[in-house]
Amino acid sequence: MVRVLTIFLAAATVLTATGCADMTARQRNTAIGAGVGGLAGAALIGGPGATLGGAALGGLVGNVSTR
Template identity: 65%
Template sequence: MPAWLLMATTLVYLGGCSGMSARDRNTAGGAAVGGAAGAILTGGSAAGTIGGAAVGGVIGNQVDPNKK
């Protein structure tokens, strides 16, 4: 994939997050990190990636940056 196409795709993706609430962004970020971790830990297994994304999304959803 050409570098310019990757950069353009990334900018469009990030622009789509502008209307999201903090909880929505945390959920999406948690799912992304969890999916990557699941893929790494299971050697690229689809079940591991999906499971990691699900767990990461739940954890990200429960994180509250305003909680004291």
């Protein structure tokens, strides 16, 4: 079971990375910020509301921090 999950996550990561190849710096930073914010919200507080809130805030920070 763990092996199947690992293979699935690796494939998802590769497919996601290829989709980001032609993004601008602002789009890339927004996506990274949303991912990190969502992960932080889920880890620190838990629940779907915290995950969505963290993703929204992280995406905003990633968007604004781009020069």
